[in-house]
Amino acid sequence: MRIAFITDLHIDTDTEHTQGVDVRQNFLNVLAKVVDLKPHCLVLGGDLCNRTGDATIYDWIRAETRKLPWPTYVVPGNHDDATMLATAFGQNKNLHDGELYYALSLDGFPALFLDSSNGKFSEKQWAWLRDYLKLLRDNNLVIFMHHPPLPADMRSMDRLGPFTQTEDFLNLVRDLPCHVTVACGHYHIDKVVQRGNLLTLLTPSTYVQLRPDTPDFVVSGRQVGFRELNVTVHTVTSTVHYLDHQD
Ligand SMILES: [Fe+2]
Numbered sequence: 012m013r014i015a016f017i018t019d020l021h022i023d024t025d026t027e028h029t030q031g032v033d034v035r036q037n038f039l040n041v042l043a044k045v046v047d048l049k050p051h052c053l054v055l056g057g058d059l060c061n062r063t064g065d066a067t068i069y070d071w072i073r074a075e076t077r078k079l080p081w082p083t084y085v086v087p088g089n090h091d092d093a094t095m096l097a098t099a100f101g102q103n104k105n106l107h108d109g110e111l112y113y114a115l116s117l118d119g120f121p122a123l124f125l126d127s128s129n130g131k132f133s134e135k136q137w138a139w140l141r142d143y144l145k146l147l148r149d150n151n152l153v154i155f156m157h158h159p160p161l162p163a164d165m166r167s168m169d170r171l172g173p174f175t176q177t178e179d180f181l182n183l184v185r186d187l188p189c190h191v192t193v194a195c196g197h198y199h200i201d202k203v204v205q206r207g208n209l210l211t212l213l214t215p216s217t218y219v220q221l222r223p224d225t226p227d228f229v230v231s232g233r234q235v236g237f238r239e240l241n242v243t244v245h246t247v248t249s250t251v252h253y254l255d256h257q258d
Contacts, residue, residue: 012118015045016155016238018056018196019088019216022068029061029218035071037217037235040254042075048239051118052081056196056214057088057128057157064092069099087111087128088157088197089172110136114143120242121147125156131176141183149188153242159195159211161204165223168198184209192247194240201236201251212249214238 020038023029045053053076060068076083085100087093093111097103105113110126110133123143126136144152158174161181174180184191185207193211199221202213215236222231236253 012120012242013048013050014117014153014194014240014242015048015050015053016056016194016214016240017041017045017053017217018157018214018237019058019199019218020055020072021058021061021090021216021218022072023061024065024068025071032218032233034061034218037254038072039075041217041235041237042079044252044254045237046079050081050239053079053083054124054155054194055083055085056155056194057086058090058196058216059085059088059096060090060092061218062090064090064095066095066099069096073099084115084124084155085111086124086155086157087126089128089130091128093126093128107135107139108133112136112139117153117242121150121152123152123154125154127156127158127160127174130158130172130174137179137183144183144187147187147189151190151242151245151247152187152192153240153247154191154193156193156195158197159204159213160193161206161209161211163198163200163202163204163211163213163223165198165200165202165221166226167221167228170226171228172197181206181209190247192240192249194238194249200231210247212238212240215251215253
């Protein structure tokens with residue numbers, strides 16, 4: 012089962028490019044490339060908007076993804092409004108006190124879609140997550156969330172915008188009999204972080220990429236990409252695809 016994961020679109024109003032980058036065209040270019048993969052579904056990993064949630068931006072993205080022959084699922088990022096996002100993508104039933112989180116079986120494989128848009132989960136979301144993991148037993152699990160759940164050796168983001176409940180997340184996952192793969196964005200970089208039975212796949216943005224070695228945000232490149240995940244009964248494999256840079 013193949014999943015295409017696109018994240019950190021950072022789309023602004025239709026009159027404004029984000030810091031001079033045509034992020035709408037970037038997104039369309041990436042979608043065109045994704046079509047070749049023929050995935051089971053597409054997941055958008057948050058920060059669809061550049062500043063704050065905007066219904067017209069979500070509607071534009073939804074209209075583009077509706078043209079695709081497979082379903083699109085979403086998780087909110089710190090620049091999103093979970094309620095507006097859920098409304099645009101027909102996910103209101105999965106809103107819980109303003110957080111958008113849900114579980115799906117993707118072609119028979121369990122997948123969780125979590126809401127880290129506040130940099131943490133509410134107690135209610137933690138309780139739901141704990142209950143769900145108890146049901147899973149030894150199934151391998153794929154999780155989609157905007158933030159990496161643990162530090163990723165990236166000086167700026169680990170300091171300025173991390174997920175703030177790393178220890179809680181690790182404690183929850185550590186004793187599971189299954190392997191957990193987290194596909195995430197937020198850091199604007201391609202990185203793989205392994206800790207115990209947790210594999211975290213950080214995915215490049217369709218806006219700009221960031222340097223890992225600077226204390227503040229510094230752009231490392233404008234080549235955009237997305238992640239392909241292939242899930243089988245025994246393994247999850249993954250590849251980042253970059254588009255040719257167009258200057
Ligand atoms: Fe973000």
